[in-house]
Amino acid sequence: MAIHRPLFKHIRDHDALFSELAMIRNDFASTLGLMHHDYHKTPKFVTPEGQRLTIEPERSIVVPSFKNLRGVKRLLEQHIPGFNIVAKSDIGFRYPTAAIAGLDAPFIKRFRSEFFHKEGENRNICRPINLSYGIKSRGKGDARQEYEVWVPNENLQQDPSPLFIDKYGEDLPDDVRDFAALEPVVYGWMGVKRSAFEAIYINKSVMGDIAIIVGLSVDAYNIGARPDLSYSPRVGSSIAVGNAELEWEVMGYYAPKGVHHSHDDIWLAINHTIDVISQPLTELYQAIILPINESKTERILSTVSQLDIPLEELLEWNLKPWEFLQTSSLHRRKAHDPSRSVNLLGRLNRLFYQESHILPSLNEIHDLIAQ
Numbered sequence: 001m002a003i004h005r006p007l008f009k010h011i012r013d014h015d016a017l018f019s020e021l022a023m024i025r026n027d028f029a030s031t032l033g034l035m036h037h038d039y040h041k042t043p044k045f046v047t048p049e050g051q052r053l054t055i056e057p058e059r060s061i062v063v064p065s066f067k068n069l070r071g072v073k074r075l076l077e078q079h080i081p082g083f084n085i086v087a088k089s090d091i092g093f094r095y096p097t098a099a100i101a102g103l104d105a106p107f108i109k110r111f112r113s114e115f116f117h118k119e120g121e122n123r124n125i126c127r128p129i130n131l132s133y134g135i136k137s138r139g140k141g142d143a144r145q146e147y148e149v150w151v152p153n154e155n156l157q158q159d160p161s162p163l164f165i166d167k168y169g170e171d172l173p174d175d176v177r178d179f180a181a182l183e184p185v186v187y188g189w190m191g192v193k194r195s196a197f198e199a200i201y202i203n204k205s206v207m208g209d210i211a212i213i214v215g216l217s218v219d220a221y222n223i224g225a226r227p228d229l230s231y232s233p234r235v236g237s238s239i240a241v242g243n244a245e246l247e248w249e250v251m252g253y254y255a256p257k258g259v260h261h262s263h264d265d266i267w268l269a270i271n272h273t274i275d276v277i278s279q280p281l282t283e284l285y286q287a288i289i290l291p292i293n294e295s296k297t298e299r300i301l302s303t304v305s306q307l308d309i310p311l312e313e314l315l316e317w318n319l320k321p322w323e324f325l326q327t328s329s330l331h332r333r334k335a336h337d338p339s340r341s342v343n344l345l346g347r348l349n350r351l352f353y354q355e356s357h358i359l360p361s362l363n364e365i366h367d368l369i370a371q
Helices: 014-031 072-079 161-171 174-180 263-284 296-306 311-317 321-325 344-353 362-370
Strands: 037-041 058-063 083-085 091-099 107-115 128-137 146-150 188-202 211-224 239-256 337-341
Touching: 014 037, 014 188, 058 263, 072 083, 072 263, 072 362, 091 296, 091 321, 091 344, 091 362, 107 174, 107 296, 107 321, 128 161, 128 174, 128 321, 146 161, 161 174, 188 263, 188 296, 188 344, 188 362, 211 263, 211 296, 211 344, 211 362, 239 263, 239 296, 321 344
Parallel strands: none
Antiparallel strands: 037 239, 058 239, 083 188, 091 107, 091 188, 107 128, 128 146, 188 211, 211 239
16 A cells, blocks of 8 residues: 655655644645634643643553554544544654663653664664653553653753753643653663554534544554663563554644633543544454553563563663664673674664564555555
8 A cells, every 4th residue: 555654755854744744634624624723732731720731642552463453544434433534644653762760760751762764775774863852650541741852962961851941841840850850771672663643533512613633653562671682581582572552642633713612621522532532442452452551661661670670780781872872882892792892773673673573664564554
C-alpha cells in the first residue's frame, strides 16, 4: 500500500514535517464540514482546587506482537461511528528511549531521541538526533502530568531543568521542578519503531460542535536486558522483552470560530473520546491483551528490576543518555579487552536490528495496520 507519508518526504526537518501534517489535517477537517472551525491545543486541566495540570489524555493496550494489530485502522472506522481517519496523515518514527529514574521515584524521567536515515544510507544502522527530555507522573491515570522539552544539540550535556522552567513557568509544580534538577543516570533502554496517524472524532449528540483530534500509534518495541545494552546470560540476549502497544492520545480539538467552550465541556468531550475508542479495542483484542498498566518507560524499569540488576551496578556504570548519541565512548572500555572502546551506538542498534528480535521497517508496520 504505497501512499505519500510526510515523514519520508521531510527526512530531518521536524518543522516542515509537522507543518505539513497540520495542513493535511486542516484540509481533511474541511471535508467533514469543519471549514469554519478553529484548531485548539488540548487545554490545561484545572482541578476543583484551581491547580492547572499539564495532562496528555491517552490510553493504550499492549499485545504480544505488532502483527496482532493487522488492519486496526479499518477496524476502528468500522466500529466507531463518527471516527474519521485523516487521509495521508501516516507518519512513523524510530527512536531509542532511556528511563532515567528508578522504581521508587515519584515521577518518570526520560530522554528520547528520534532519528532518521540520510538519503541512501544503510538502513541497518540508526543515527539518533533531536534529543527530547521529559518528565511525567507515574502510571496511566487520568491526572497524569507530562512535560517535554527539546534539548539543543549544543547543550546536551547540561542540566535541562532551566528549559522546563522557561517553557512551563508557573505551571511547573515545585516537586516536578525539584525532580527535573536531579542528576540523570540511565536505568534502562528501549528501542521503538512507530507507525502513527491521526483521526477526527465527531459526535454531536454527546459533544455538540466540538470535534476531537486523536493521534494513534502502533509501537513495536524491544527492551534492553541490561542498562548498558550488553549481553545478558540470564535471558541469552541483549534484549529482554519485545511487545507492541497501540496508543490513542487526544492532540487537540476543533470548535466553531468565535465560540469559547467551557473547561468542563471540553474535558467532557476529551474523556468521552478516550472512552469511546477504548471500548471496541478492548472487545476486539480481549483474548490477547497483556495485563500491563505501566507506561513504556515504567516497563523498562520493571524489566531491568526483574533481572536483578542492583542499584550499585547502575551507579557504577553511571551511563548518561547523551552517550548514545556518540559512536563510541571516550572512557568506557570492553571488559575482555580494555584497549578497545565501547561502541554505544552499535549496542543501541542491537535493539532494532538483532536478527532474533528484529523490529519491522516503518513501511511494513504502516502497511500491516492499514490492511
